[in-house]
Amino acid sequence: MSIADNLKHIRTTIPDNVQLVCVSKFHPASVILEAYAVGERIFGESREQELRAKAAELPKDIQWHFIGHLQTNKVKTIVPVVSLIHSVDSLKLLVEINKEAGKEGRVVNCLLQLHIAQEETKFGFSFEEAEAFFQSGQLVTLSNVSVKGLMGMATFTDDRQRVQQEFQSLKRFFDHMRSTYFPDNSNFASLSMGMSDDYQLAIAEGSTMVRIGSSIFGGRI
Numbered sequence: 271m272s273i274a275d276n277l278k279h280i281r282t283t284i285p286d287n288v289q290l291v292c293v294s295k296f297h298p299a300s301v302i303l304e305a306y307a308v309g310e311r312i313f314g315e316s317r318e319q320e321l322r323a324k325a326a327e328l329p330k331d332i333q334w335h336f337i338g339h340l341q342t343n344k345v346k347t348i349v350p351v352v353s354l355i356h357s358v359d360s361l362k363l364l365v366e367i368n369k370e371a372g373k374e375g376r377v378v379n380c381l382l383q384l385h386i387a388q389e390e391t392k393f394g395f396s397f398e399e400a401e402a403f404f405q406s407g408q409l410v411t412l413s414n415v416s417v418k419g420l421m422g423m424a425t426f427t428d429d430r431q432r433v434q435q436e437f438q439s440l441k442r443f444f445d446h447m448r449s450t451y452f453p454d455n456s457n458f459a460s461l462s463m464g465m466s467d468d469y470q471l472a473i474a475e476g477s478t479m480v481r482i483g484s485s486i487f488g489g490r491i
């Protein structure tokens with residue numbers, strides 16, 4: 271199946287209120303243009319250098335989302351081109367994004383990445399750390415970042431029930447943070463969860479943003 275066919279199918283499975291991030295990491299610009307040609311405008315990348323190169327080459331109305339682990343020394347180069355960073359996995363990183371965004375005169379949209387998987391290796395805030403941060407009130411001092419919501423990655427497993435429980439726990443936490451710390455602020459509204467193998471489950475559990483790569487573009491090349 272072509273990329274256009276894949277997208278046509280995937281689009282029928284995603285409600286209008288859920289945003290599709292086409293994860294184009296490792297795929298060349300020519301392939302991204304096939305998705306662009308059928309109307310896709312949001313693309314996700316996980317490496318800073320790759321994102322910058324593609325952003326320079328491809329149409330300017332593409333919204334580039336950063337979804338990978340971001341090192342603080344790479345923040346500077348990504349700030350001018352990124353429209354949303356899903357993977358803010360530490361306070362140190364958020365502070366650095368705020369600093370570099372300030373120099374650029376920008377406000378950078380961010381999601382806090384929560385660690386919901388069983389695996390040790392996945393980056394992110396614990397629920398306790400994220401809540402302590404919101405409770406501290408420090409966010410209001412970071413005027414060059416806008417925290418739009420949360421992101422999480424489920425454990426890589428065939429155990430659907432486990433994945434479902436992880437999505438449910440993130441959704442519960444998201445609702446709790448929203449009602450407690452953002453009651454008058456409709457900006458905190460995005461919940462990024464779900465990838466090729468689990469996005470339908472994620473949508474059923476309240477995801478507002480799915481990050482789909484291999485089901486659109488095929489495996490890594």
Ligand SMILES: *Cc1c(COP(=O)(O)O)cnc(C)c1O
Nearest residue numbers: 293316337465466481482483484
């Ligand atoms: C690669 C990646 C995706 C897409 O994964 P697929 O299984 O190919 O859909 C989603 N989110 C993150 C953070 C990724 O690194």
